[in-house]
Amino acid sequence: MDLHRTPLHDLCITAGSRMVPFAGWEMPVQFSGLIQEHKVVREHVGMFDISHMGVLQLEGANPKDALQKLVPSDLHRIGPGEACYTVLLNERGGIRDDLIVYDCGAVDAERGSLVLVINAACADADTAWIRERMEPIGLTVTDIKQDGVLLALQGPQAIPLLEELSGESLSGLPRFGHRTLSFQALANPVFTARTGYTGEDGAELLLSADDGQKLWQVLLDRGVSPCGLGARDTLRLEAAMHLYGQDMDADTTPFEAGLGWLVHLEMPAEFVGRQALEQAAASGPAKRLVGLKLQGRAIARHDYPVLHNGETVGVVTSGSWSPTLGEAIALAYVPTNLAKIGQELGVEIRGKAEAATVVRRPFYRHP
Structure with missing residues (x-):
């Protein structure tokens, strides 16, 4: 099957990206290296081509x-x-x-x-x-994206940089706020939202293909590091943000996935799945998504078994080494009775049970 390419595809390759198939698209997985890209977003500012969304x-x-x-x-x-x-x-x-x-x-x-x-x-x-x-x-x-660009600018320097480029103060734009900005270098106004998938401050920008390519180059010239899917995944995991298809799916309810705060059963409106969620709220979930920290340097990966007293009781959904924390972290589903903070569990990695502890999520929180 032919893979879709974003308008930034060639610019990503020019910037040194390694490309991989992802969700039907050919996307950059890394540029300078996952650890370096991860750290630049935590400490400075990085940009991601997310035009596949x-x-x-x-x-x-x-x-x-x-x-x-x-x-x-x-x-x-x-x-x-x-x-x-x-x-x-x-x-x-x-x-x-x-x-x-x-x-x-x-x-x-x-x-x-x-x-x-x-x-x-x-x-x-x-x-x-x-x-x-x-x-x-x-x-x-x-x-409304069509063949346009969705660009994520993330990190502690992202908003000051946008203010500089647009000539507008964004101090009054709260998290999850959005507005239209004008940039001197671009032909059209830009839908700008203070959202992101990294646990850092920043913004997501919707642009035409031409404007997206121009802004990419402007940001490169300002020293902004391009970042790939690899760093995006470790950043979102540290922030305990869910990846659809891994940490939740059509067989997972919001209560099981730790997203019960999204369910407002007190409102009178009817919605798809309301009856099922009312029943689930009354009975309580049999399993819950938890955060795990592992001892040592072994890394838990998707689908690895979670153990309790030598028996398989759950499954890892996402796992990685945390560049910020310097330890192995994971998300996993376990029975509700084992989902309490401090619970000692294990993860089977290459035939060996590695010690793991249930911890609070997120693993990392922006200062």
């Missing part, structure tokens, strides 16, 4: 009320210029995908607008599923 616009009368039928989070808790993280569910209460919903306010007197950022691997299925439910009730669903 899906970006949809939902437009029409009362778009929040319409989308509310598909998500368990109260969308009326956010207003224009704000955003929230939530999930799409199936009727069993399982997670179809996770996404960010941006409230873009009124288009005119009769119509409002929401922007949805969805995962690359689920983009086609999500788009079809959302269209199937929104278009019959009069809303339009548009792919």
